[in-house]
Amino acid sequence: MIKLSILLAATVLLMAACGGPERKLPYMGVHDVEPGEGGRMDTLHYTLPKFSFTGLNNEELHSGKLEGKVFLANFIFTHCPTICPVMNAQMARLQNLLKDDGMMDYVRIISFSIDPERDTPERLREYADMVGADTTTWFFATGDKAELHWLANKGYYQNALDDSLAAGGFAHSEMFVLADRQGHIRGEYDGTSTKHVDRLFADIKLLLKTNE
Numbered sequence: 001m002i003k004l005s006i007l008l009a010a011t012v013l014l015m016a017a018c019g020g021p022e023r024k025l026p027y028m029g030v031h032d033v034e035p036g037e038g039g040r041m042d043t044l045h046y047t048l049p050k051f052s053f054t055g056l057n058n059e060e061l062h063s064g065k066l067e068g069k070v071f072l073a074n075f076i077f078t079h080c081p082t083i084c085p086v087m088n089a090q091m092a093r094l095q096n097l098l099k100d101d102g103m104m105d106y107v108r109i110i111s112f113s114i115d116p117e118r119d120t121p122e123r124l125r126e127y128a129d130m131v132g133a134d135t136t137t138w139f140f141a142t143g144d145k146a147e148l149h150w151l152a153n154k155g156y157y158q159n160a161l162d163d164s165l166a167a168g169g170f171a172h173s174e175m176f177v178l179a180d181r182q183g184h185i186r187g188e189y190d191g192t193s194t195k196h197v198d199r200l201f202a203d204i205k206l207l208l209k210t211n212e
């Protein structure tokens with residue numbers, strides 16, 4: 001396979017039934033290509049790595065919970081005094097929009113803690129209740145710190161690191177990552193921005209409509 005150092009694939013237009021172009025979301029990440037039939041080169045889109053952590057009830061929470069679903073992910077910690085409260089308020093708003101539109105059967109949300117030493121399952125349960133999460137479809141993960149930070153930085157391309165100068169002791173991304181049913185990254189959105197989260201809502205609708 002030939003490695004392509006491309007972070008964002010070109011947007012491909014899908015022809016709608018009416019004959020006009022329909023917007024299609026890009027594939028993000030570093031892709032591979034491999035020889036296909038007839039001499040063509042097939043693109044293998046970047047796929048998010050598998051994981052296994054601990055959920056709110058001390059149960060194993062693994063990537064299989066997301067299989068076959070469009071899903072959203074973010075990286076948080078419950079003692080975050082700055083962007084996390086805004087991010088989680090926006091995620092709760094988005095959860096309610098999806099519910100009202102009848103889409104939560106097809107969508108999952110997962111919030112990974114980057115501070116697992118303090119964010120025990122019990123603490124995350126309290127936090128989930130506080131932000132209004134429906135924990136049947138919005139999952140919270142804790143576990144090994146090194147693995148969680150690796151998943152953020154190398155798996156989802158999001159910042160997550162110890163920083164004694166940052167509020168709460170960690171620096172991390174405010175982005176929401178959108179993945180399709182195959183675990184391909186299809187977009188990232190500023191989780192502190194109502195405008196960006198509204199665009200995310202529209203893009204989830206688009207993924208579900210195009211059955212990607």
